[in-house]
Amino acid sequence: MSTKTIAGVNVDVTEDGYLTDASQWTKEIAKEIAKEEGIELTDKHFEVLEYVRNKVAAGEGLTIRGIGKSGVVNAKTFYQLFPGAPLKKATKIAGVPKPVSCI
Amino acid sequence: MDTKEKKQPLKKILLICSKANLEDVYAALVMANGAVMEGIETKVFFTFFGLDAITKKRMNHLHTATVGNPGMRMPGGLPFPTWLGGIPGVEAGVTSMMKKEMDKLDMPPVDEFLELIEAGGGEIYACKLAADMFKLKKEDFHETVKDIITVGDLYAMCDGDGTQIVFT
Numbered sequence: 001m002s003t004k005t006i007a008g009v010n011v012d013v014t015e016d017g018y019l020t021d022a023s024q025w026t027k028e029i030a031k032e033i034a035k036e037e038g039i040e041l042t043d044k045h046f047e048v049l050e051y052v053r054n055k056v057a058a059g060e061g062l063t064i065r066g067i068g069k070s071g072v073v074n075a076k077t078f079y080q081l082f083p084g085a086p087l088k089k090a091t092k093i094a095g096v097p098k099p100v101s102c103i
Numbered sequence: 104m105d106t107k108e109k110k111q112p113l114k115k116i117l118l119i120c121s122k123a124n125l126e127d128v129y130a131a132l133v134m135a136n137g138a139v140m141e142g143i144e145t146k147v148f149f150t151f152f153g154l155d156a157i158t159k160k161r162m163n164h165l166h167t168a169t170v171g172n173p174g175m176r177m178p179g180g181l182p183f184p185t186w187l188g189g190i191p192g193v194e195a196g197v198t199s200m201m202k203k204e205m206d207k208l209d210m211p212p213v214d215e216f217l218e219l220i221e222a223g224g225g226e227i228y229a230c231k232l233a234a235d236m237f238k239l240k241k242e243d244f245h246e247t248v249k250d251i252i253t254v255g256d257l258y259a260m261c262d263g264d265g266t267q268i269v270f271t
């Protein structure tokens with residue numbers, strides 16, 4: 001674990017760059033992490049991030065299937081919003097732990 | 104020899120599924136979906152009995168073998184006798200139990216799994232030779248099946264550094 005300054009705020013992050021304390025997250029931090037991942041956040045992105053944060057706060061597991069059925073986005077749009085590795089990128093930008101799901 | 108050889112990340116994976124057992128098909132699907140999730144270019148090639156997994160009228164009715172499967176166990180962990188597996192209805196019962204357990208882990212049915220892989224940019228192919236042999240046409244296959252291709256077409260897709268082929 002180390003400390004990193006993102007958007008002018010000191011936050012604790014893992015060596016992969018995931019926030020260790022979800023309460024330190026702000027929209028500005030999200031924008032900054034997204035930029036590092038090459039993503040410009042839109043309102044749609046924030047809707048997904050909110051869903052992801054709520055799920056994690058409720059202690060529920062995250063899967064791409066689950067997000068695709070959430071009614072917020074379908075799986076295809078989710079892949080388009082966070083290209084490459086969507087679950088990893090979305091959780092990183094949402095300031096929640098890296099998911100451990102295989103599916 | 105240079106010992107500081109640079110690590111080459113996996114960029115493209117091609118999975119070949121040749122069997123129709125529930126667990127063999129899911130092994131291929133889980134690996135394919137997992138690769139797509141990691142942003143790895145993914146192609147899945149179904150051949151021989153594996154074609155069942157992409158054939159519309161069979162894909163959601165795959166079974167797990169209860170005969171000739173030494174890995175089978177009774178619910179308590181005792182060995183599963185081969186003669187028991189041969190009794191009518193046992194295979195269906197075991198399969199239904201497997202599906203229930205898989206559903207608990209949020210593993211989707213075969214058609215939905217293929218759709219997830221496609222949604223992430225993964226590509227699904229059927230083997231031409233096997234399709235000819237089983238007299239199956241494009242319309243018999245699920246809509247996620249991109250094309251029916253030859254072995255030569257398959258190898259032509261495996262170009263580039265960081266490509267791996269896995270046979271399940």
